[in-house]
Amino acid sequence: MALKIQTRLFVDAALVAGEVxxxxxxxxxxxxxxxxxxxxxxxALFNGRDGEFAAxxxxxxxxAATVTIETQTRPQDxxxxxxxxxxPIKRARIDFLVEKATELGASAxxxxxxRHTMVERVNLDRLxxxxxxxxxxxxxxxxxxxxxxxxxxRLLASWDSSRQLMLCDESGTAPPAAAALASRAxxxxxxxxxxEGGFAEDELDALRKLPFVCPVSLGPRVLRADTAAIAxxxxxxxxxxxxSAARP
Amino acid sequence: MALKIQTRLFVDAALVAGEVxxxxxxxxxxxxxxxxxxxxxxxALFNGRDGEFAAxxxxxxxxAATVTIETQTRPQDxxxxxxxxxxPIKRARIDFLVEKATELGASAxxxxxxRHTMVERVNLDRLxxxxxxxxxxxxxxxxxxxxxxxxxxRLLASWDSSRQLMLCDESGTAPPAAAALASRAxxxxxxxxxxEGGFAEDELDALRKLPFVCPVSLGPRVLRADTAAIAxxxxxxxxxxxxSAARP
Numbered sequence: 247m248a249l250k251i252q253t254r255l256f257v258d259a260a261l262v263a264g265e266v267x268x269x270x271x272x273x274x275x276x277x278x279x280x281x282x283x284x285x286x287x288x289x290a291l292f293n294g295r296d297g298e299f300a301a302x303x304x305x306x307x308x309x310a311a312t313v314t315i316e317t318q319t320r321p322q323d324x325x326x327x328x329x330x331x332x333x334p335i336k337r338a339r340i341d342f343l344v345e346k347a348t349e350l351g352a353s354a355x356x357x358x359x360x361r362h363t364m365v366e367r368v369n370l371d372r373l374x375x376x377x378x379x380x381x382x383x384x385x386x387x388x389x390x391x392x393x394x395x396x397x398x399x400r401l402l403a404s405w406d407s408s409r410q411l412m413l414c415d416e417s418g419t420a421p422p423a424a425a426a427l428a429s430r431a432x433x434x435x436x437x438x439x440x441x442e443g444g445f446a447e448d449e450l451d452a453l454r455k456l457p458f459v460c461p462v463s464l465g466p467r468v469l470r471a472d473t474a475a476i477a478x479x480x481x482x483x484x485x486x487x488x489x490s491a492a493r494p
Numbered sequence: 495m496a497l498k499i500q501t502r503l504f505v506d507a508a509l510v511a512g513e514v515x516x517x518x519x520x521x522x523x524x525x526x527x528x529x530x531x532x533x534x535x536x537x538a539l540f541n542g543r544d545g546e547f548a549a550x551x552x553x554x555x556x557x558a559a560t561v562t563i564e565t566q567t568r569p570q571d572x573x574x575x576x577x578x579x580x581x582p583i584k585r586a587r588i589d590f591l592v593e594k595a596t597e598l599g600a601s602a603x604x605x606x607x608x609r610h611t612m613v614e615r616v617n618l619d620r621l622x623x624x625x626x627x628x629x630x631x632x633x634x635x636x637x638x639x640x641x642x643x644x645x646x647x648r649l650l651a652s653w654d655s656s657r658q659l660m661l662c663d664e665s666g667t668a669p670p671a672a673a674a675l676a677s678r679a680x681x682x683x684x685x686x687x688x689x690e691g692g693f694a695e696d697e698l699d700a701l702r703k704l705p706f707v708c709p710v711s712l713g714p715r716v717l718r719a720d721t722a723a724i725a726x727x728x729x730x731x732x733x734x735x736x737x738s739a740a741r742p
Binding site: 346476483485488 | 717721728735
């Protein structure tokens, strides 16, 4: 659906007009061999802090491209403050989940361990690479923070209760998402989806008792964990997030 | 997120209590070698017409399992009437899109050709297999109809205007989805997402002039076609579809 085809890269370095930057070997390969760009072609750079800058390719060395940073094309925006808490799932599905959560504006991803979580090892480097690629392609100016896996109960024990938590609750007793969210404030939010095996009954009971938890139903069908995460983020963004506001 | 782990299979045959049914070689392999079920174990069957029935495995032959249909466990529900029109995309993404659209309750999938559609061949058998698997796993009682690819303009020329069409419009001028849908009737709906290259400007102009088209924005980021389809279906179901109603 991209209306403007442009090569955008995320970098760690500060972005200052007139400065020269050396890109990584992977980025160089991407520009040269995948996008087939040439010296003098322009790309866009962002780093999550300084907005987006145009940059001109000066030369390609074997494993490094040198670019000159030109003018700022977009100022840094205030990113969404929207977390996703999810029980890790298997490889292709977790890659997909990270890509989609990034496109939908999640600012932080928390893999959380629950009673029925089957997958315990998470390759954080791969998840971050997926998030960076999705940020580059979705015109985001920031990359979500990927946290190390942790126990859900421990994360909730130190929760700042000013952040509301939308619990994707498939038990059949939660109100529909639109009704449940109608009376809620915008503020910072998080979305929580359980593992493929579902939450244990006592986990659900404990979650529902937390004052910041808002249980919602996403409809009558049983959703896979990745589907629930994507649908939950999409619905929350549409009703209370940056998908609910007209664009400037 | 499945709360009840159960083996469910879609079959073509009529479901009548007491009748005996022979399952396909693929289904037999799945029951025997993947789910490791034994004779006398029970599964659930549905066919999109007769509701859901419990069935008892009688015996496994080499390439066929024989089951006896027992009692009806759920009556046939009135399925959602929700179409998805999408420009075909590459293999892994189209598989994923079909799976997610099925979980989210789409009743018919229409691959449509637009000016910038890059992928012209669609393996309908594979898409149907994905839809069946997703229906089995999401507790649906029906499988979406998969239509052959056709020209978008031709499909719209014979459109029944009582079906509203939510156009996922990334041009930046469409109102946010929640605002755009707030004044709309429930009725039958369809969701339309464009190809990865976007709609051509004159295609968008023509779409916006159609009386049944409701252009919506899904937020400020550029979404991949598969993300837009999933987010669009999730938001429409939450606001006007079966995700908006409390469960019986």
